[in-house]
Amino acid sequence: MTYSDLIKRGSLKPLHLAMLLAFTHGALGSEAKPAVLDEISVTASSFGQPLDLKQKNQTASRLGLSIKETPASVTVVDRETMERRGIDNTQEALKSVPGITSSSAPGSPGSVFYRGFSSASVTQLFNGITVQYDAIAARAVDSWIYDRVEAIGGASSFLYGAGAVGGTINYITKLAHRDGNHTEFKAGYGRFDATQLAVGTNQVLDERNAVRLDVNRDTMNGWSDGTKREAWQAAGSWLVDLTPALRHTLALEYQSEQVDRPYWGTPILKPVGDRIRIDEGTRFKNYNSQDGIYEQTVRWARSILEFKATDRLNLRNTFYHYDALRDYRNVETYAFNATNTAVTRSNALLQRHDQTLNGNRLEFTLDSSLGGRSSTWAGGIDYSVNKQTRFPLSVSGPFGSVDPYNFSTENFFSLPGVTPGFNPDRTNRVKTLALFLENRTFLTKDLSLVTGLRHDSIDLEVTNHRTVSATNPAYFERRYTPLTGRLALAYDLTDNANAYVQYSTAADPPAGILTTASFTQVRNFDLTTGKQWEVGSKFSFADKRGNGTLAYYEITRRNIAVSDPANPGTTIPVGQQSSRGIELALGYQVTGNLQVAGNLSLVNAQYDEFNETVGGVAVSRAGNRPTNIPKRVANLWLTYSPLPAIELGADLRYVSSRYADTANTLSDDAYTLFGASASYKLDRTTRLVLRGKNLTDKIYAESFSGTNMAYLGQPRTIDISIQTSF
Template sequence: MTILLTFASGGHGSEANPVVLDAVSVTASSFGQPLDLEQKNQTASRLGLSLRETPASVFVVDRETMERRGVDNTQEALKSVPGITSSAAPGSPGAVFYRGFSGASVTQLFNGITVQYDAVAARPVDSWIYDRVEAIGGASSFLYGAGAVGGTINNITKLAHRDGNHTDLKASYGRFDAVQLAAGTNRVLDERNAVRLDVSRNTINGWSEGVKREAWQAAGSWQVDLTPALRHTLALEYQNERVDRPYWGTPVLKPVGDRVRIDEDTRFKNYNSVDGLYEQRVRWARSITEFKATDSLRLRNTLYHYSALRDFQNVETYAFNASNTAVVRSNALLQRHDQTLNGNRLEFTLNGQLGGHRSNWAGGIDYSVNKQTRFPLSVSGPFGSVDPYNFSTEKFFNLPGVTGGFNPQRTNRVKTLAIFLENQTFLTNKLSLLTGLRHDRIDLEITNHRTVTATDPAYFKRRYHPLTGRLALAYELTDNANVYAQYSTAADPPAGILTTASFSQVRDFDLTTGKQWEIGSKFSFADKRGNGTLAYYEITRRNIAVSDPANPGTTIPVGQQSSRGIELALGYQVNRSLQVAGNIAFVDAQYDKFNESVSGVVVSRAGNRPTKVPKRVANLWLTYSPLPALELGADLRYVSARYADTANTLRDDAYTLVGASASYKLNRTTRLVLRGKNLTDKIYADSFSGSTMVYLGQPRTIDLSIQSSF
């Protein structure tokens, strides 16, 4: 319930001409809606549909939800989405697992733009500069291209707006000397101009020995109404992150049986070189022009630029000896990624009629050039062994075989021209048909900068022509419930990623294909104090690369992987003081046809579950306000066991994480927040690195912050 109050002042006005102040909304609960089906999303469709209207599994983690749940970065925001797990292990810091798929099969966007190197380029970014994170489950290449068999994730940055002046400030301190200082402000300069600037700085002496991280993020935008029908927004972003002596993982105790075993005394040990390093510098620029041609036709053009420079120098592999008395260190990698992306996207939306039925259209054309050069130096070692508990490590460039400087290996240039079209037609007042189609022309060029061989020529070129689409029906059962069914397709690289792929990975392969069937429902209950979504899906990905049984040293495109599952999400305002929200996801994922070479022998893994994919993931959030100024929160997250290898012989244990928070309003604009995560100090595997290492999840942390909004 919302009550709208307006106030008139008699002191400076008259009875005939009162001074009317701003409207004030008084809401029965200050919690907000935990699962708001009426909010718009821009990831699942360009038609401006609400979550309720979209016949697909779509979830939005908005700014309010991120603040309430203590979301520190973009990847942590995904824990609010049913079924998603993720990991920020340094070798694959952008790893996300969704509906049984991962890697290039889950597309991660920034403001609707893919950099086509998600496993590394989509590493977690501190959440302060982002307005929301959106996710659509399942095959969705028809929207933004580039994979998306398991789903699409979109990180959306705050932009200048004309809804008034607003400033946010935050300062926090937590365990391991974690410090955040952040500020953001939106200013309406005049009737035509608005600007926004958000800046944050995060530092931490990491929980693993010797780790030190410092990260800066800044996002600025300027919106100007050139005419009543023409608007332009210039948006710039900068990210600078440096991690000294990154934690790369913890060795697994031997003998390695069927369960991962960790020596608790090694939990905080870091076996990387004393001057190990990860560093990145990222720049984004967008020029967005919006034109309202008529009441029914709108045009939008986005000119975009992305550049990133990423540097690594680390010893990355650690393994216990047979007696668990020493840790053997190996695999030193000196690496640089130099990547640029330039493109332009022209879009339109048109509202009209088709055969006497209300019909809305959206479409456009997108052209981009994505170029990446990699400079790897890899020395396998080993580099001796150290005592597991008391040791010191060398400087990286003192390792035998490691030399300074960057020598380019190859440059991958990916040119993409895409044409896309969507339509929503209301066949009746209650039944709507949503369709989408996308055609890409992808030109891949690989230039070898090193020794030319038969398997690594000086230059190689391939062209791909994927056609992907969606067909969906939605039926409104009542004012509070609907049902839908959809079929969608996707396409992604057969092995590796096109921006890093080698000649051998793509020479004999077309893009793999994926398809999804999904049925579901979105509903409200208890006078709309509660909302829910329910979905069942089946996904198949065909023509993945597998070992050739007749020639174990080569691969052929005949593999297949599939998944099916159920996802349920609920949010309920029990009363004015209590709110509950949660979700649960069940997924049955497997390799249908999959061979790999083991010591020169081809072994079938058909029927096995893909690595790092849990069968069940569940989340629960409780929010209680016993006093108007006090808000208490508790949360639970459960992840079932996962396999570390394709043979399904090694797995971890299921784990449950417990968190809690307390927020107290000091005054109308300022509040103190005390938050704890992993309160039971659970030791668990966040990710795996083969069968010899695990990347451990964060231990117990507690932080105190002061936040002000005015």
């Protein structure tokens, strides 16, 4: 074993190294010429930091702050963490964020639940860009092309616009860089015939040019009967230094996914009491049409121009283009009869989404001073045009009943009332002009003031392509002008710990999503508003072998749409929803070869004022917890290296019970998932990994759609992969 190996494993401490060098010098004699040693790096572990407070993030602020410097709850799931934890896609990455749960059900594949909120109240970005259709556009994407995933908890519309009452998530793609040539390859195979082939390379062509290309292909036969999936992702970028002060990056992405006979959910056993019950015999059953389908094609293009005007002033301009085409052809709802002897199938939907987004963002950062104190500014202007046309054909059915365990289903177009072809419903055009500004000023050496402000001018135009009526006019438009912001103080208590307090606001659409909003959903409603108070701390301990973050927050969202008690068939914007909670995250290097990391979230979420229509009557749900929101979520990861070539891992995830309905009459049981991995280094750059997820084969629900169906999580899987780089 070499000295370098000993140092990397933590077996050779700095004191031991000093003694070794002194001994070597003495053995050479005082007259000997000093030896010139290669530069070495002394580290406590080869695992990396599970919670690196010095890591920069670009989602929680444009000021270039580290996690510790940012007065907010910030999580960065970097590339190394994704590899170590076996994170296969973007939604799995979110499990590393305190308190987040998610679901990839086909009808809402990007569903995220964060700090007691969901849907459009949690903004999901792609490289800092919102497509304003998060629950669909943020469908789980294979993680190979991504460099990291970042999240900020709570109200944060002041950063990227409407939405983000519960938080903001940002998926950041790998880009070309100048850190040298590097090529990596990965191949894997797992249960349900899951295969992965992936390659990525970064090449520095000359002193001015660098390119990067990442390609990934995944296939899977699926754990639900008849489901098959094939997905491709490719991300390419070209970095060129036009002058010493001016650089340009062209970044292109392509995603293609096809799912044959997608799984939409499993019926809940009757009678429905207070606990959800799943018949194990239906766990793998798929009640969709034989030729059901989900298809998606996504293209991104970004032109990023960066100019270092002076040592203190930097400019950045990003022109971006996005287009997506999605097709659905499925029977989507299944329910047991009263005796659980048959499953009734209903709600056939043939639908196409055609969406484009074009925009340009100009930003600046400026280092300056105010009253002799260091002050950093960031701001800019963003203009975008988002256009989406939907082509829905919906037939409610029902389409008969089948035996729960032994059945066959029809081809989709043989269903009564279903015909081929796409006819447009309406086109929504959303134009957004935003001005934003942030600042951090040091009031004293240890105390900083961080502020942010954003003003949006949002124009919604909707064109109806179908029959005109009083509730569906040929054309209507609305304008929204939200002003949101942040005010925060951060104080360094010691070199190893700080404390912060912040107040922030947010705004989101009354209909949830403006790119699909109808006349009845927006009418004369304004955006709903949210506010958050948060206090917290970022700290290191045990000689900086451990890091942690702690936060307490209170969030209130006002003016949500509720059923009008005087006219239950209509809604009025007078409702209110709130949440308060605690989040804790820790990472600790116990020894040189043992590392532990984990997080815990406790949240109390409720409707303060909320009515829904039941049987033509408005019923209050005040005091109830929103659906799909757990009170407690916890994660734990252990990593142990008994030998330099071997790394063992174990993980645990706990999610407490959730309600399936706003009446809070039906809930599931809490669930705990266990996973494990073993990695063996074949050589310095090649490793073989065996990984198991949900090892106890727990039957659990990712989410619920009413009281008839649960969308189940993946059963036990085992996979093996090999990854190398050169």
